[in-house]
Amino acid sequence: MSSLEARHRQAQLVVSFVYLGIPLVFLGLTLWIVSAAKEPDWLVVLIPLVLLAVGWWRRGESRLKPARWTSAGTAMGSLTALCTALFTGMLESGRLAAWFLPVTIAGAILGAGFGRYGFRTVMSPAIAELAESAYELSFRIRGLTRLRLSIDAERVALHEQIVVHTEDGRKKIEREKAYPLTAVTGVFDVSLSGAERLRFPVNLRLAPAGSPGPALILQVQGDDWVLPQNEAPAIAQILDRRIASARTH
Structure with a gap:
């Protein structure tokens, strides 16, 4: 087994x-x-x-x-x-x-x-073989942020949980920015020094800050995401495999 x-x-x-x-x-x-x-x-x-x-x-x-x-x-x-x-x-x-x-x-x-x-x-721990599973994979982004990355068989998405104030009081909602896997043009794992100022394609309520350690770079539809994540090398392999699979189906 x-x-x-x-x-x-x-x-x-x-x-x-x-x-x-x-x-x-x-x-x-x-x-x-x-x-x-x-x-x-x-x-x-x-x-x-x-x-x-x-x-x-x-x-x-x-x-x-x-x-x-x-x-x-x-x-x-x-x-x-x-x-x-x-x-x-x-x-x-x-x-x-x-x-x-x-x-x-x-x-x-x-x-x-x-x-x-x-x-x-x-x-845990993330392994490249997870790409062959049927799971919708989910990875928390490092730091004081409510951002997570999800990868399924057809798309990759960034999810941010935010708290909004309504007439009924405080309410948690989740914002999502999703892309088809076939639109991804680049996936890289890099190492951050912690001195970098990270910029993101959309406004985030609580954006992750630059911190020393591995990070995932995701390039898709003209957007560049730099995502601090301790298991970035394995996630990059997972994305590469699922992208290849999506393009052959």
């Missing part, structure tokens, strides 16, 4: 647990609580069943998109912990219900940990 196949199998086990295993644990805990209650409310069993159905649907859409796994784990873990804590109010010794907030936070942290573990299983 190759290293890539081993990563894939392990990551998919983790993904299945995040999207399906956590709701199943939730369902088991709910059934136990309801069956032990003196005045059971069996309608609450519908909540983990709905979460399981949502998890099944979302897993199909997200199983090859590692960037989504951490947020999915956070959502699944927090909802499971919150509802389980509240459901214990049906029990005579339901003191856990009073601690629903710290229990919810703990569930979110555990769920996020599983999602992050799945992400790292696939993505």
